[in-house]
Amino acid sequence: MKGHHLIWIRRISQAFFLGLFLFLLVETRLAHDVYQDYSMAVSTGEEIVLEKPVGFFFELDPLVWLSSLISGHQWNAGALWAVLVLVLTLFLGRVFCGFICPLGTMHHLAGALRPALKGSERIKANKKAPSQKVKYFILIAAVVSALLGLNWVGLFDPMAFLFRGMALAILPGIGDALREVFHAMAQSDVKIFNLLSYGAEVLVAPVFGYEGKAYQTAWFMGILFLVVLFLNRIRPRFWCRTLCPLGALLGVCSRFSILRLEKDADKCTECKGCQKTCQGAASPMPGNSWESAECLMCFNCFGNCPEDALSFRLALRWPPAANPGPDMGRRAVLGGLLAGVSLPFLARLDGRIHKATDPRLIRPPGSLPEEDFLTLCQRCGLCMKVCPTNVINPTLGEAGMAGFWTPRLIMTQGYCEYTCTLCSHVCPTGAIARITAREKTQKPIKIGSAYVDRGRCLPWSGNAPCIVCEEHCPTSPKAIYLKKAGVPAPQGKTLQVQLPYVDLRRCVGCGICENKCPVRGKPAIRTIAAGESRSLKNQILLGGPSAFGS
């Protein structure tokens, strides 16, 4: 096969997988489409689940599989895909990076479409650099940390990085901007703009939703994402070459790849065309030793060599000859080991895991106990994207350093709907264990407890009658109950009101009371994590979660 054929096959594959990723990203939500068939949900009480495999790219990601296995001892359902990718890498090198990875494709596009660097500058930028060892450092540190019970690989895993950045920052950002434009058009006096704004809303809403979404720290995710994309203008595929731990893992696995770059030094005229388009900075030029662990299998060198001095060949020999090993350098290895061992312990020093958990750390329903949770959570944002009420947010400091960007419920932003189990169904690693609506409501699965802040509460403070928290309480019988009373009111009067009380045995911590309380900002009824059934320790009442079954 000719080189440029391979390049076209690569481009088609890249476009397909990027498209698939974006499609699944958008589909990670409850559709607004009222045409869909709801009859199953009504007639059989079946769960509302997403039918599309929105977590597919996380099943495909060997790093998600590996880190879940060694850290949480969890063999994921979709693990076969990940193993397939590893096997493919063993034979064909980092074809995942060149052909499949949607983040890689984005970087490829950002670096190759109207490149900022021209000529010799570009050749220089594609020269192998010592910074490429950093990714091995990250990989080793993440794997060792995962072994010791803190799985932070998701902070750097390309699928998690891409999903988080796109779903929590880029997509809501674009959606907000578009809504602003339509709003302005709808207000316009020009007739055609009015009409267009209506049509545009119908087109745009299915992708971006009707309402804006907000996520804590999303601005930071967005900046990070854009900066990393921008770096492609200075050093093409900066992320893939320098930071990507998945690339590092696949690089290590490419040791015995039988798909090799064969160089014919006699034909080479040193035009450096191969290095000018090299994606991985893998030294494709004859005279240098080809770095199979750095090569992203983009086939640009093969396709662009005017002298046919380069070609990729399947080297079928027995025993297979090893490729040169990945150039990690001793410092990256030792540093990685050291960092990997230190981080799980350093991360505990803030006391958030054992000593004093943050009362605001309310995890999604079905979440494993905190220590197990941290061995599995990829911080990917799937649960946050899918949540219909926008209650699930990335943490900042609530879960301590160890849990940065893990999910947390912010009840002033949304609430956990009583029979909804979507987050548990999309979690790619089982950090949020799969639950059914029946389990959630019957066991019940408690995520926290509500309490009334009497000084702020309207009836308790004698300011007005109000029963909004009780009205919205979803349990039956209600966990919030009312007692009639006369309370002192301004000007020496007595106000007849119904005072809300919380029955902690019934409260599941869903937070709808906090969300709907008329005292905005800091509501008069609030939810804290205490009483969550996932923890034996974090209980208020004697009898703990055992009172509700295990």
Added chain:
Amino acid sequence: MGNDQPISRREALRRMARISSGVAFAGLAPVTLPSWAGQESEKFLIKGVGREENYSLKTLIQKVFDSAGGLQRFISKGDVVVIKPNISWARAPELAATTNPEVLRALIELCQEGGAKKVRIADHTIHDARRCFAITGVGSVAKKTGADLVFPRSSLMKDMKLRGSRLDIWPVFVPLVEADKVINLPVAKHHSLSSLTLGMKNWIGGVGGSRWSLHQDIHQSIVDLARFFRPTITLIDATRILVRNGPSGGSPSDVETKNTLILTDDPVAGDAEAARLFNLDPKKIGFIRLAEKWNLGTADPLALERKQVVL
């Protein structure tokens, strides 16, 4: 397309302008003189009860309308009809927290057979609308009947002048005010503050904004809304009623079967009649008493034409 489609913004704005100017003029008249004052003698209330084992809801509704003079008295050919059910909570139909989807379905079919050009279903839900559509059965009904199910998005909430005594300017769910005919289709159920939620309280689901603050003066808020939204007709679904743990219920033990429907063009009389199903004295319910005072209708069962249909 179609199903989920709102009226175009242009049209919405045009109609809004018309409505707000209308309301502005209405505001010039003394408030104690509602537009239908003096027509009380023509008001009616039809109670339909299903006694047979497997009675047909559609036949019952048909007969109830027939004894009110026929559906064509209210729905003309080519009308755009909007139905306001109560589907606030993502609860299964049998828990009686929401309008019975079979009643809704039968009503839509009758409207369609009666020549309505378009039937829309609109409610500003409390739980996530997508989940409410799915779980209450209303989504299935929309799909089966081809009625439009309007998604209560914020772009359809427009500030309007309610001119109430409590509520002045408030965001209103536009599709509910811009149809030719409006049918209020509430479910009768218990409520912890207003004691019951029936037809007039159903209009809390017709507005947006900070609805949680309405509860500080719930009875006046209900009456203000009932004075703004004036349905062509109200059909109260009491096929099964939620007698405690309202308004969201959650347990089948909170539900009683009544197999009753109440059709009326007097919002107060309808609510009063439904209250009697709960063995409550309507005169002791704040918003009913207040609504009478504001001349919205009468809670006196003898003050209007009454009929009963039994199947």
